[in-house]
Amino acid sequence: MAHTISRRDFLRLSGASCAAALAPSILAGCARPKVDENVIKVGVMGPYSGEVAQYGLAVRSGVELFVKQLNAAGGINGKRIELDIQDEKGDATEAVNVYYKMMEDGVVAIIGDVTSTPSIAVAQASLRDNMPLVSGSATAPDLIKYGHNTFRTCITDPFQGRVMADFAAKQGYKVVGTIYNSGGDYEVGVNDAFVRRAQEKGIQISRQEGYAAGDVDFKAQLTSIIATKPDAILSPNYYQDDGKIVTQARELGFKGAFLGADGWANIVGGEQEYASAADLEGCFYDSSFVSANDAANVQDFIRAFNDEFHEQPTNFCALGYDAAMIMFDAIRRVEEGGARPSETEAYRAGIIDAIATGHVEGVTGAISFEGTGDPVKSTLIITFENGVEKIFDTISS
Amino acid sequence: MTFLTQVLNGLQLGSIYALVALGYTMVYGIILLLNFAHGDIIMVGAYISWVAMASLGLHPAIAVVLSIGGCALLGVLIDKVAYAPLRNAPRLSILITAIGVSYFLENGAQLVFGADAKVVPAFVDAPNIVVGDAHVSVIAVITIVVTAVSTAVLTFLVQRTKLGRAMRAVSEDMGAARLMGINVNTTISFTFAVGSALAGIGAILYSMAYAQATPTMGIMLGTKAFVAAVLGGIGSIPGAVIGGLLVGFAEVLVSAIGLSVWKDAVVFALLIIVLIVRPTGILGRTMNEKV
Numbered sequence: 001m002a003h004t005i006s007r008r009d010f011l012r013l014s015g016a017s018c019a020a021a022l023a024p025s026i027l028a029g030c031a032r033p034k035v036d037e038n039v040i041k042v043g044v045m046g047p048y049s050g051e052v053a054q055y056g057l058a059v060r061s062g063v064e065l066f067v068k069q070l071n072a073a074g075g076i077n078g079k080r081i082e083l084d085i086q087d088e089k090g091d092a093t094e095a096v097n098v099y100y101k102m103m104e105d106g107v108v109a110i111i112g113d114v115t116s117t118p119s120i121a122v123a124q125a126s127l128r129d130n131m132p133l134v135s136g137s138a139t140a141p142d143l144i145k146y147g148h149n150t151f152r153t154c155i156t157d158p159f160q161g162r163v164m165a166d167f168a169a170k171q172g173y174k175v176v177g178t179i180y181n182s183g184g185d186y187e188v189g190v191n192d193a194f195v196r197r198a199q200e201k202g203i204q205i206s207r208q209e210g211y212a213a214g215d216v217d218f219k220a221q222l223t224s225i226i227a228t229k230p231d232a233i234l235s236p237n238y239y240q241d242d243g244k245i246v247t248q249a250r251e252l253g254f255k256g257a258f259l260g261a262d263g264w265a266n267i268v269g270g271e272q273e274y275a276s277a278a279d280l281e282g283c284f285y286d287s288s289f290v291s292a293n294d295a296a297n298v299q300d301f302i303r304a305f306n307d308e309f310h311e312q313p314t315n316f317c318a319l320g321y322d323a324a325m326i327m328f329d330a331i332r333r334v335e336e337g338g339a340r341p342s343e344t345e346a347y348r349a350g351i352i353d354a355i356a357t358g359h360v361e362g363v364t365g366a367i368s369f370e371g372t373g374d375p376v377k378s379t380l381i382i383t384f385e386n387g388v389e390k391i392f393d394t395i396s397s
Numbered sequence: 398m399t400f401l402t403q404v405l406n407g408l409q410l411g412s413i414y415a416l417v418a419l420g421y422t423m424v425y426g427i428i429l430l431l432n433f434a435h436g437d438i439i440m441v442g443a444y445i446s447w448v449a450m451a452s453l454g455l456h457p458a459i460a461v462v463l464s465i466g467g468c469a470l471l472g473v474l475i476d477k478v479a480y481a482p483l484r485n486a487p488r489l490s491i492l493i494t495a496i497g498v499s500y501f502l503e504n505g506a507q508l509v510f511g512a513d514a515k516v517v518p519a520f521v522d523a524p525n526i527v528v529g530d531a532h533v534s535v536i537a538v539i540t541i542v543v544t545a546v547s548t549a550v551l552t553f554l555v556q557r558t559k560l561g562r563a564m565r566a567v568s569e570d571m572g573a574a575r576l577m578g579i580n581v582n583t584t585i586s587f588t589f590a591v592g593s594a595l596a597g598i599g600a601i602l603y604s605m606a607y608a609q610a611t612p613t614m615g616i617m618l619g620t621k622a623f624v625a626a627v628l629g630g631i632g633s634i635p636g637a638v639i640g641g642l643l644v645g646f647a648e649v650l651v652s653a654i655g656l657s658v659w660k661d662a663v664v665f666a667l668l669i670i671v672l673i674v675r676p677t678g679i680l681g682r683t684m685n686e687k688v
Contacts, residue, residue, distance in 0.1 A: 243516075
């Protein structure tokens with residue numbers, strides 16, 4: 001006899017099993033999180049799926065590497081670090097939900113968020129709880145203006161523009177033209193700050209040319225810029241565009257310098273070379289992390305990262321590593337001061353104060369804070385020699 | 398000197414548009430199909446060049462042959478698989494199919510090659526020709542010459558050869574051509590092969606100039622070339638060339654006066670104006686005048 005289950009039975013059965021499956025989690029949700037004094041629980045949020053997942057995953061790998069090393073070295077004050085990692089899918093609403101979930105989980109601090117818009121949403125939501133927040137990669141200037149609990153370890157877009165303008169003045173450039181994607185927040189942010197600072201320094205901005213995302217032919221704009229006989233051209237765009245701009249400008253006979261920002265990272269050294277070695281001579285960009293950095297801590301980081309993930313760390317991996325470094329340096333000092341995670345509010349306030357007075361030698365440069373959530377950190381000026389990246393100068397702010 | 402350089406920029410850009418517009422015009426002239434996958438055939442051509450030179454390390458000349466041959470073959474294949482079964486269906490069905498083929502090629506390329514740009518190695522390694530102050534790029538000169546030669550060969554093919562006469566006959570009246578003993582399917586396949594071979598040449602010129610292949614590179618290029626073909630009068634060979642150059646020069650002019658952000662808007666505004674003032678395009682006289 002064939003045994004069949006009627007639809008009603010099936011529904012009843014599945015309803016019962018769902019309830020059974022959910023019951024423990026509902027009960028757990030109701031209970032106040034039990035604080036284990038031997039564990040320090042820190043939240044890590046970022047986009048691990050969706051359109052900007054590449055950045056979230058890179059930052060997360062840096063954080064995970066740091067915590068793995070820290071736990072291997074005995075943790076902090078004999079306590080093990082436990083990460084509460086949650087995906088916010090690059091969405092501001094989702095990020096706030098994740099934030100409340102982490103509050104429920106009883107984290108003492110959060111490393112995140114990754115991109116600017118959700119980071120700002122979390123910064124606003126976390127204000128009331130005085131939750132320590134350290135973002136490794138959100139560059140929007142507004143992020144740190146909501147409360148004193150929010151910090152970042154990366155430099156902002158306007159900061160990069162000013163660094164490159166100072167560099168241009170130092171190099172003795174008198175006339176500079178710019179070409180940038182006028183539809184991108186990043187490109188516009190760097191370009192505008194560069195232009196303002198350069199003019200203050202007495203550099204003549206001979207021509208500013210915009211272009212639209214997806215453009216491939218920049219020759220008309222470059223011809224106009226080159227006609228003003230500039231000493232240098234600023235191209236603060238992402239590497240695929242920068243590669244075309246440099247190549248086309250050289251084709252038009254431009255022999256001067258090119259200036260860029262950290263969007264240039266990856267223009268060479270990866271699977272693809274976006275401009276030829278000859279064309280890249282005399283190009284400079286600023287970045288906080290480059291694998292060509294000989295500093296011992298940077299090389300150690302690259303080696304450890306390779307061992308762990310079997311790939312080269314990007315700028316975002318390094319920024320995640322440094323965000324974790326700042327955070328756990330602060331937690332270590334709070335622990336040494338005798339604070340207990342069970343007294344959550346005092347513990348969190350202690351972490352915020354400790355971050356504000358912190359100073360670490362990160363793999364993206366020395367990082368400290370001077371009264372705001374923006375880091376005071378050194379930046380590298382990178383140039384190319386035979387198509388290979390090389391540090392030209394170190395700028396400390 | 399700046400003026401001369403800008404003229405050259407316009408000629409180079411316009412030549413690429415013209416070559417792509419020729420492919421649109423050829424196919425439209427014969428079976429009244431706007432082959433929206435045409436831009437994506439160029440994308441495939443660029444990837445063939447990349448695979449041939451960067452992955453397999455072949456000589457640029459072989460890469461050129463493979464790209465052109467591969468595109469011609471792909472064009473014929475697309476016709477046989479996607480368009481031929483719909484020969485007697487309403488024109489809207491075949492148009493939608495063309496859009497489907499376009500998406501298929503774009504997403505297929507993204508699946509196979511990934512979303513990031515691939516750098517196509519240089520085909521020629523020649524220094525600029527320096528005339529006084531101006532640098533004349535060898536690539537720009539090659540682009541302009543190749544387009545001129547392609548147009549001449551195409552005109553000869555359509556006007557002076559037996560196959561060309563068959564194409565014109567099919568274009569006039571498919572049924573009557575069949576009654577006169579012309580193999581319509583062979584003629585249409587041949588048209589797709591020629592049109593797509595032009596796309597292959599376009600792919601090489603594009604890769605020479607911009608050196609990057611991405612899955613979506615054909616969309617804007619195809620759209621601009623379509624505008625060029627309509628501007629010049631779709632179905633007309635000299636019209637496609639004039640339209641292409643017009644679009645190229647319009648873009649360079651707008652950029653040169655410092656309004657580069659507006660250049661796409663200007664090109665499409667130009668299309669709207671031409672469609673209002675002269676709906677058949679610059680050289681399109683009557684709707685029966687094709688190829």
